[in-house]
Amino acid sequence: MKISKIPKMLAKNRTGIDAINTVRDAREISKRKLPKMVWDFIDGGADGELAVAANRRSLNEIQLRPRFLTDVSNRDSSIQIFGNKTELPFILSPSGMATIAHPQGELAVAKAAGRCGAIFCVSTASGYTLEEIAEVSDARLWFQLYLWGNEEVVESLIDRAQISGYEALVVTVDVPVVGKRERDLANGMSLPVRIRPRNAINTLRKPRWLLGLLNGPDITFANLAGFAEGDDASSIGEYTDRELVDQTRTWNDLEIIRNRWNGPLLVKGVMTPEDAINAVDSGADGVIVSNHGGRQMSFVPGVASVFESIVHAVGHRAEIFFDGGIRRGEDIVKARAVGATAACGGRPWYWGLAAGGEQGVEKILSVLAADVDRTLALLGEEKYVNVDQRYLYR
Numbered sequence: 001m002k003i004s005k006i007p008k009m010l011a012k013n014r015t016g017i018d019a020i021n022t023v024r025d026a027r028e029i030s031k032r033k034l035p036k037m038v039w040d041f042i043d044g045g046a047d048g049e050l051a052v053a054a055n056r057r058s059l060n061e062i063q064l065r066p067r068f069l070t071d072v073s074n075r076d077s078s079i080q081i082f083g084n085k086t087e088l089p090f091i092l093s094p095s096g097m098a099t100i101a102h103p104q105g106e107l108a109v110a111k112a113a114g115r116c117g118a119i120f121c122v123s124t125a126s127g128y129t130l131e132e133i134a135e136v137s138d139a140r141l142w143f144q145l146y147l148w149g150n151e152e153v154v155e156s157l158i159d160r161a162q163i164s165g166y167e168a169l170v171v172t173v174d175v176p177v178v179g180k181r182e183r184d185l186a187n188g189m190s191l192p193v194r195i196r197p198r199n200a201i202n203t204l205r206k207p208r209w210l211l212g213l214l215n216g217p218d219i220t221f222a223n224l225a226g227f228a229e230g231d232d233a234s235s236i237g238e239y240t241d242r243e244l245v246d247q248t249r250t251w252n253d254l255e256i257i258r259n260r261w262n263g264p265l266l267v268k269g270v271m272t273p274e275d276a277i278n279a280v281d282s283g284a285d286g287v288i289v290s291n292h293g294g295r296q297m298s299f300v301p302g303v304a305s306v307f308e309s310i311v312h313a314v315g316h317r318a319e320i321f322f323d324g325g326i327r328r329g330e331d332i333v334k335a336r337a338v339g340a341t342a343a344c345g346g347r348p349w350y351w352g353l354a355a356g357g358e359q360g361v362e363k364i365l366s367v368l369a370a371d372v373d374r375t376l377a378l379l380g381e382e383k384y385v386n387v388d389q390r391y392l393y394r
């Protein structure tokens, strides 16, 4: 082997935080650290994964108009969301089971978000309880809820989030059934995680991850412990499938939640102007335009393709957030240019967590923050809030 090749090889195999300069770096490092079934669970989408690709493609098609020789010395990426200032216009989307990527899971994510001035939306399916997460960080926290059939569970989660100081409630509406994730089926991936003959060899090749799994908390829907017959992962998993998923839910049910929740209410998973109007008419203060990162269905367009039609329909009646395919700060600025209040993302922080725990998430958020700042300078704009459709090439 040529000696000159060694530095390149070493660079390729660097797995520390300092090797993360982009979201793509974190994705690659996490690929080396996680068993294939876990990495595919995070990376994959539903069916043919066309919606995953469409999210990226539709963002790539947006181009921004730079203007030069304007004074951009006083830049500011902050934004007001529901009356409070947030430094980073990026919300960490609710993504369940973060303990699968790192034993510190959502605790690490909440701490990193707090330090970077970002909002973290905690999933109902978090690996730690919503109380445990609220306790460890001063980040602004939102709580995501599914419109499940069991009133007792739904009401208790709403009340617990309220008592623990969560600022907003996000109701995810795009899961009447769970999408068919072909990679998960092929890998024998399930929640709770089970090591099966199909995934055993690959899992054993990642001893550090396995050690974390064995020493860390049980990988389960921690918020639901106490509702299922047992508190172990498989009882809770079976309980969720059997008791909670409810396909009879309608927009009327949102109004019931609206009446119980004291604070901003958002609906996540909207992909049409009609549903955005339904959400706002049912009392939502915010709409998260999202196809669940392509994880629920493959047949929908990318978020950027439908975004402006939804902004047009909703007007100033609600805040509108962009969720899906954000990988760089320039994407966060593009989201603003098509009319978003701010952008949201799931896989970027998830990969950061897998790659480097709390510091990995912090690194991803600081990379995105620096990207946004640089993009503003290159656009000739000092303030993120001022970015609008004037910055779009049409």
Ligand SMILES: Cc1cc2nc3c(=O)[nH]c(=O)nc-3n(C[C@H](O)[C@H](O)[C@H](O)COP(=O)(O)O)c2cc1C
Pocket: 041, 042, 043, 055, 093, 094, 095, 096, 123, 124, 125, 144, 172, 268, 290, 291, 292, 293, 294, 295, 323, 324, 325, 326, 344, 345, 346, 347, 348, 350
């Ligand atoms: C591993 C993983 C788990 C997720 N779990 C949830 C969830 O529990 N609730 C939810 O509303 N969305 C969930 N999502 C979707 C995210 O909230 C978000 O819509 C999606 O990740 C956005 O696309 P992006 O990953 O390209 O940023 C999950 C996403 C990932 C990657």
